[in-house]
């Protein structure tokens with residue numbers, strides 16, 4: 001499976017409506033605090049926008065709702081994975097991306113036969129507190145050797161000037177939150193990401 005090299009992560013369908021029509025082809029809906037009715041409505045709206053724009057939607061964490069709403073791709077972290085019903089996810093035909101932060105997590109992830117593996121935080125991130133030190137670029141090469149032929153997603157502290165480094169080190173895809181959502185002009189920044197990832201598309 002090939003992933004688009006630019007993987008946008010946002011926390012609402014409104015963000016998806018704002019940025020996906022610019023040409024984004026891979027987006028994650030990552031909502032951490034919301035009741036089930038709200039989540040369901042966000043997933044439905046995100047799914048409709050992505051379908052209209054030829055964009056792959058990946059739902060973070062909420063695998064049960066993703067199944068019920070007939071989504072086709074989820075992302076889970078290690079704790080999410082431990083609590084999830086992998087058989088139900090597979091039975092529903094969902095593709096699965098998994099987070100990894102160290103060797104033990106990589107072993108666990110590969111045993112689950114995911115559709116991609118994410119490694120982070122490559123650089124320091126301001127989005128959330130993390131117990132892992134920044135992984136650095138060398139780790140990307142090591143992970144790629146273990147993960148191939150699956151796609152490797154790099155995440156954490158990425159910006160357009162760091163893209164050459166992560167792709168040259170072996171990442172297939174670069175995921176981003178705050179470099180775009182906290183930018184003064186998120187649309188212009190998303191366009192810059194689209195342009196700067198073009199060589200790897």
Ligand SMILES: Cc1ncc(COP(=O)(O)OP(=O)(O)O)c(N)n1
Pocket residue numbers: 009028030060061075076077078080097098099118119120153155175
């Ligand atoms: C592409 C991608 N990589 C890593 C994560 C982090 O997942 P997780 O460790 O479960 O943490 P939360 O995002 O759920 O807080 C991700 N969401 N996407």
Ligand SMILES: Cc1nc(C(=O)O)sc1CCOP(=O)(O)O
Pocket residue numbers: 099100101119120121122124125126127128130155156157158175176177178179
């Ligand atoms: C959600 C997330 N997961 C990470 C991991 O390492 O698993 S790093 C991260 C935050 C990414 O945000 P930004 O692009 O703003 O640094």
Ligand SMILES: [Mg+2]
Pocket residue numbers: 060061075076077080
């Ligand atoms: Mg999670």
